[in-house]
Amino acid sequence: MRRALAxxxxxxxxxxxxxxxxxxxxxxxxxxxxxxxxLTSTSTSTAKxxxxxxxxxxxxxxxxxxxxxxxxxxxxxESLSKTPLxxxxxxxxxxxxxxxxxxxxxxxxxxxxxxxxTFTREHSSIFDVSHMxxxxxxxPGAAAFLQRITPSDLxxxxxxxxTLSTLLHANGSGGIVDDTIITRVLDGWFYVVTNAGCRAxxxxxxxxxxxxxxxxxxxxxxPVEQSDQMSSRGLIALQGPDSQAILSxxxxxxxxxxxxxxxxxxxxxxxLPAGDTCDVLISxxxxxxxxxxxxxxxxxxxxxxxxxxxxxxxxxxxxLAGLGARDSLRLEAGMCLYxxxxxxxxxxxxxxxxxxxxxxxxxxxxxxxxxEVISRQLVPISKGGxxxxxxxxxxxxxxxxxxxxxxxxxxxxxxxxxxxxxxCPSPTLxxxxxxxxxxxGMHKAGTEVDVLVRGRPRKAVVVKMPFVETKYYKGA
Numbered sequence: 223m224r225r226a227l228a229x230x231x232x233x234x235x236x237x238x239x240x241x242x243x244x245x246x247x248x249x250x251x252x253x254x255x256x257x258x259x260x261l262t263s264t265s266t267s268t269a270k271x272x273x274x275x276x277x278x279x280x281x282x283x284x285x286x287x288x289x290x291x292x293x294x295x296x297x298x299x300e301s302l303s304k305t306p307l308x309x310x311x312x313x314x315x316x317x318x319x320x321x322x323x324x325x326x327x328x329x330x331x332x333x334x335x336x337x338x339x340t341f342t343r344e345h346s347s348i349f350d351v352s353h354m355x356x357x358x359x360x361x362p363g364a365a366a367f368l369q370r371i372t373p374s375d376l377x378x379x380x381x382x383x384x385t386l387s388t389l390l391h392a393n394g395s396g397g398i399v400d401d402t403i404i405t406r407v408l409d410g411w412f413y414v415v416t417n418a419g420c421r422a423x424x425x426x427x428x429x430x431x432x433x434x435x436x437x438x439x440x441x442x443x444x445p446v447e448q449s450d451q452m453s454s455r456g457l458i459a460l461q462g463p464d465s466q467a468i469l470s471x472x473x474x475x476x477x478x479x480x481x482x483x484x485x486x487x488x489x490x491x492x493x494l495p496a497g498d499t500c501d502v503l504i505s506x507x508x509x510x511x512x513x514x515x516x517x518x519x520x521x522x523x524x525x526x527x528x529x530x531x532x533x534x535x536x537x538x539x540x541x542l543a544g545l546g547a548r549d550s551l552r553l554e555a556g557m558c559l560y561x562x563x564x565x566x567x568x569x570x571x572x573x574x575x576x577x578x579x580x581x582x583x584x585x586x587x588x589x590x591x592x593x594e595v596i597s598r599q600l601v602p603i604s605k606g607g608x609x610x611x612x613x614x615x616x617x618x619x620x621x622x623x624x625x626x627x628x629x630x631x632x633x634x635x636x637x638x639x640x641x642x643x644x645x646c647p648s649p650t651l652x653x654x655x656x657x658x659x660x661x662x663g664m665h666k667a668g669t670e671v672d673v674l675v676r677g678r679p680r681k682a683v684v685v686k687m688p689f690v691e692t693k694y695y696k697g698a
Contacts, residue, residue, distance in 0.1 A: 305352035306456040306524035314542050322418025324353040327544035332537075335546035339649040342510060342551060346462030346535065347543035348528055351509075353418040356452035356518060357428070360411045363444030367435050368404060368412060373570065373590050375580040379406045384485050384505060386578055388570050389416070389427065396569035396592035396599070400424050401560050405487055405505065413452075413503070413518075417560045456524025460531060460540075461514035461551075463693070468535040469515055472527075474499050482506050484513075484694040492517075494526045495533060502527065509548060511555025511692040550646050553655060556616060556687030562626055563614065563643045563657055571599035572659070574614045574687075612640065613665040616657055616687040619673050621680045623647050623654040629674040630660055633681070639664050642673060650690050660684070 303324050311318065315331030327350065329335050341347060359368060365376040372387040379385055383406060389399035400420040405413040416424050432448050435441055460469055466479050474491040482488060487505035494500055500523040508514040519527050532540055549559070558564045564573055569592070579596065586594040601607020617624070623645055630640035645656030656673070664671065667686045672679040 303353075305350055306519075306521040307350045307352060307458070307528060310525045310528060311350065311542070316542070316544060319545070321545060322353045323421065324418065326350070326353060327542070329544045329546045330542050333541060333543075335544075335550070336649045338541065338543045338547035339550050341541055342462045342512060342543055342547060343650060344463070345538070346460060346464040346468060346514070346540045347547065348531060348540060349459040349461065349509075349543050349548055350456075350528075351459050351516070352456040352521075352524065354457055355416045355418060355421050355424065356455055356457060357414040357416065358411065358449040358452050359414060359446055360408075360449060361444075361446040362410060363435065363441055363446040364410050364412050365406075366441075366444055367432070367446040368414075369583075370435070370590055371431055372402070372404070373579040373583055373588070373593070373596065374404060375582050376404065376406065376412070378582075379404070381406050381408060382487050384487060384507065386575075388564075388575065388578065389424070390591040391566065392431070392591050394592050394595065395567075396571075396595035397566045398560075398564050398568055398570065398573070399427055399566065401558065401564055403505075403507075407487075407503075415457075419561055452518075454521040456519045456521045456527075457516060458519065458524065458528055458531075459508050459510075459514060459516045461508045461510040461512045461543075462540075463513060464535060464539045465512075465514045466695075468531055468540055469504070471534040472530045479506075480697075482695075484696055492519075492527050492530055494523070494530055496526070500527055506695060509555075509557060510551035511557070511688060511690060511694075512551070513693050513695045549644075550649060553644055553646055553657065554648055554650055554688065554690040555692055556657070556689060558614075558657075559644060568659075569596055569599060569610075571596060572610045572612055572614065576600050609662065611662050612659045613662060614643075614657065615640075615660050615665050616655065616685045616689060617642070617645075617671070617673065617682045618685050618689075619645070619654040619656055619675070619680050619682040621654070621678075622675045624656045624673045624675050624680065624682070628656075628658075630658055630682075631672045631674065631679065632664075633670050633672050635679070636672070639671065648689060655689050656682070657687070 302320055305324055308325060311327045316327035317329050318325045319328045329338060333341060338347060369376050371389055374385050374387040384403050387404050388401050391397045391399055400416050403415045407413045428448055432446055436445055470479050472492050474493050477490055484506050487503060490502055490504050491499045492502050500519060503518040505516045508516060517527065558573060570576060570578055579600065584597055584600055586597045598608035599610050603609040624642045625645050626643055628642040629638050630642060631638050640658050640660035642656045642658040648655045665684060667684055669684040671682050671684065673682045
């Protein structure tokens with residue numbers, strides 16, 4: 223996925239001291255004027271947050287009708303859906319490919335994949351991620367319901383804060399149905415983003431679990447509803463070091479984005495090229511390892527918002543980018559892609575995501591699916607727990623790049639010890655990098671292994687992830 227927060231092999235990256243919910247409630251905000259080198263601020267104030275202020279989740283009268291969308295990336299071209307930015311992609315010379323049931327841009331004629339990757343690291347890029355599935359769960363039982371199907375502590379998640387999580391199988395195996403970002407947008411309202419390629423599976427999963435929850439007599443006072451209010455919305459990611467200045471320039475409100483930290487979000491309005499405005503939900507995060515933002519937008523205004531951002535930055539500071547650059551950027555950042563680095567048979571602990579399980583939910587009686595298995599895996603064998611038999615690792619590979627499915631073996635013609643799940647040349651490092659799973663004991667940084675590339679063993683070494691230092695914004 224996606225996605226909005228890092229699926230990196232490390233703990234939570236935000237250490238903010240003032241949440242944007244408090245900032246929005248106080249409305250002690252700063253007017254920002256963006257230029258190539260300066261931001262200037264003046265203070266103002268308005269009323270506290272209410273449902274009326276939270277317009278991104280109030281259905282737009284102009285919203286496009288929900289489209290039929292398909293979950294498979296191998297869907298025949300004639301049955302693929304189009305994102306709200308489809309025509310914009312063609313106008314900018316995009317090479318379109320099927321992905322997640324949609325026509326998606328893999329690159330644009332202005333830049334190669336490698337050039338687009340580097341441009342994002344040095345300036346900023348806009349990625350169309352409207353193929354991702356935006357969901358809304360609401361009701362008195364919404365938090366408790368989501369806490370049954372994920373290991374997250376949502377009771378204590380503040381409003382306008384997000385957390386990375388995983389949907390877990392009801393069979394108690396600890397296996398991951400999908401990875402997801404969960405955001406509390408109001409009390410009893412949760413915005414949940416899941417992967418396009420898992421749409422059909424996730425739809426069935428949520429339908430089953432919501433029905434099961436609401437049938438339970440003990441939940442009579444805690445019903446939960448999955449709303450379709452999000453089905454027509456677009457989603458774009460503005461990523462890179464110039465992102466804050468560019469986004470600030472198009473906001474109509476005097477919002478100081480320097481107070482919006484990684485993993486935080488807020489509703490706002492964007493000034494469009496035609497002079498009108500658009501409601502958006504801004505989340506700070508992304509899938510590239512760079513500082514940046516994701517914007518949830520009414521579908522019929524997604525192209526206008528994207529053009530406003532392109533106009534605000536100009537081609538020297540912001541470009542459109544496609545799936546090719548997105549994949550190499552997320553791999554450098556050590557982030558997982560579901561269906562490759564995560565799957566139904568992999569637990570969060572095996573994937574190096576044990577940190578998404580908060581301390582309050584690390585016991586076998588935590589109440590979420592798979593808690594007994596996951597809680598035992600969190601404790602190493604040396605300390606009396608079950609530990610794990612395999613771990614997700616990063617690799618630097620000599621010679622040709624290793625791709626998904628390549629075997630990892632002990633050096634010198636030894637036995638198979640694992641498999642590569644993602645791999646590509648790193649434009650930033652100038653080396654071939656890969657991600658995969660190896661046997662416990664072979665996962666430590668500096669361990670030498672062989673990777674079989676086209677049947678030939680290539681020397682490789684286990685390294686810590688992320689491969690490239692992440693730049694999530696956590697405040698000055």
